[in-house]
Amino acid sequence: MLEFTQQIVNGLSLGAIYALIALGYTMVYGIIKLINFAHGDIMMVGAFVGYFSLTLLGTNIFVAMIAAMVTCAVFGVLIEKIAYRPLRNATRIAALITAIGVSLFLEYITIFLLGPSQKVFPESAFPIKAYAVGGLSILNKDVFVFVLAVALMLILQYIIKWTKTGKAMRAVSLDREAAVLMGISVDKTISITFAIGSALAAAAGVMLGIYYNTINPLMGIIPGLKAFVAAVLGGIGIIPGAMVGGFVMGLLETMVSGYGNSLYRDAVAFGVLIFILLIKPSGIFGEDTGEKV
Amino acid sequence: MDEINLMEISNLDKSFGGLSAVQDFNFQIAENELVGLIGPNGAGKTTVFNLITGVYKPDKGSIMFKGENLVGLLPYTICARGVARTFQNIRLFNDLTVLDNVKIATHKDVPYGLMGAILRSPGFFRGEEEIEKEALKYLEIFNLKDKKDELAKNLPYGEQRRIEIVRALATKPLLLILDEPAAGMNPQETQDLMELIRYIRHEFNLTILLIEHDMSLVMGVCERLYVLDYGQVIAEGPPAEIRSNKRVIEAYLGEDVG
């Protein structure tokens, strides 16, 4: 039982990171129905910005995180403007291919500029301590990641529920034409969505740097994919779904590595996804809307 | 009813969430009859069509067609049993030619096998010729033969509506159900359509059920009408009777009933 609780503790921080990334996927999907495959790479960019802020500028971890979030927010907005906006009325698959292009671009331009090797997150930025709590070993980095991620999610919830911007985002997701008639600027709302989603991914990137201690230009691919799976698991386009999906993925992953063969880790996550889609084709929180004929 | 009914619907119920779209719907149609289903917007007419053709599953009730219950069958099987339809919001295969649209509807009786198609057997070429001849025959009737190579999406609205009927006809149905076939047509086109409906009914020995808002068309061609309001049948009978029915007039409240 203790062992099990320990696994849950380990899984929570990873789950929180997945949830943060999944939120960006889901928000973008909700508003322009695009699977933004470059989202994981935005997270990678965030991790590198954080890294350079820590090493070159010698800032503390909070400043590094804010620097990463701001930079990536700008990146996200630019990517949407340059690459996705021209395709807003094209087929979904054309937009998907563009997203794949953006993803490859971010990965390989980073390799071109910084080299393919991995970078070690400076130890001094976040000295690791372990606490013993009732037989459990809890690392300060896990607590930090978890608390910060949850705080960001609460802020996001607040923005979406209570601010004008959030209301505009929901309106555009629900019915773009109606939102236009109500005087909402669709372009601006979409830009804001990308900014927020990318900032969350950047925070997740820095957290992953702390969590795994190393970062590299291709680090966004697998967590990005898993976060996407998390978003679909919860019901893509649905914000609480992404959070739940993220935690489910994180917990599953640590459970499988903890108890079974870690080589099967990814397969189990995908297996669960397929299982859930087969019994509930639009995810845990998704509504199965039949097509109106 | 003394003759045998082609289709007999009893106690059909369907609700969406809390909304009861169709309630205790009872209906008969005899072979070769031409029946109209009318009612105000949102009365549940299209839902009845969707239930008959298997798009939706009813919550309750049965749909007996030639002695077999259609409830629970998949739409393509229902089509194979001899029920074909058109759509209120046109659903042609937009990027395909008019000819291909019609050919697809003949596929359920494809005269050659998959291997024959891949190996290009003589049977394939013969079969394709047959299919083409058949499809052109239907297009000819609707005066659309010279449009055969146009993409469906490029045709005017009225012609698209007619292609939908041709396509349904090409599945060789016993019962043809038309959802607002004259919507968007001008009076002349509507008039021509009425003629056509009468013609195909005799030519192909069809039974026809149609939804229509254009009262002149309904009153002109239908032998019997069902009036639906809030999911329930409020009147049933020949047009002349319906025209003077008090409940019907109330339901349409101010709308022009004839």
Next chain:
Amino acid sequence: MQKVKNKWRKFASEILILAAIFTLVQYLVTAGLLNQYFQINLASMCINVILAVSLSLINGFTGQLSLGHAGFMAVGAYVAAIMTNMLDLPFIIGILAACLAAGLAGFIIGVPTLRLKGDYLAIATLALGEIIRVTLQNIDYVNGPAGIMGISKLSTWPWLFGGVVLTVVVIVNLVNSSYGRAIISVREDEVAAELMGINTTKYKVLAFAIGAMFAGLAGALYAHYFYIIKPETFNFLKSFDILVMVVLGGLGSTTGAIIAAVSITALTAALQPFPAIRMILYALILIIVMIYRPQGLMGNKELSMKTFGRIWGGRN
């Protein structure tokens, strides 16, 4: 009568052109005029054409977004390599077994997942492709992550050429038949197709299984050309590569898929000397082509002899 004559004339000219291409390359290879570099790229082209054309049946004609094609390629590659390398069976048996196994995998995966729509189907197929890869990583019989090495190089030009011709002929003939129209109607409007008597589930699964089968063929040819197969080779990024070819070529255009597969392979080869910027350029090309030509090179049109005739102003 005239029609029949035309049919035969067309058939004969096609055979003639194919035979000419085949003999020319065969001559160049045997005479040693085609160096190793060109031969490798030629083999890649053939394999990519098979992959792109087979995926275009699923994504382009049936309209079902599949992101797991590399998984079926993996099944084919492994099954074929086991047959020839480990069981010492002839290559043709290896190929047939690869096609059968991949086709079966397509069928088994297709039946439950093809109920899903759009993006949900995309992610489910991606996940299944990855499950195939991870499973291979965990099977000791095929050396886990290290993969199978020392596979005999049996994919000679006749096999590669034959594979391409077979794939293209089967898929083109299928698409241009009543069965193909049924498949395309699913893409156009699934609900309407079903109501016009098309068993849409059946045709989705059929297209998926046939597409998977040819991906298996491509895998078998790949394994017996490049000596080594590793699970990692067949990850979801490989599926993306194939998808890119199909979309750049134009969804629903077989000739488009062929042209895109050939040109992307050539482009990748041409950029080989510049490893640093190769992927950056590739990414930029993807983005730019999609922005300026989102329907792909060919849209859903086909390039045919007739098109050439028109362009050159020759007789019809």
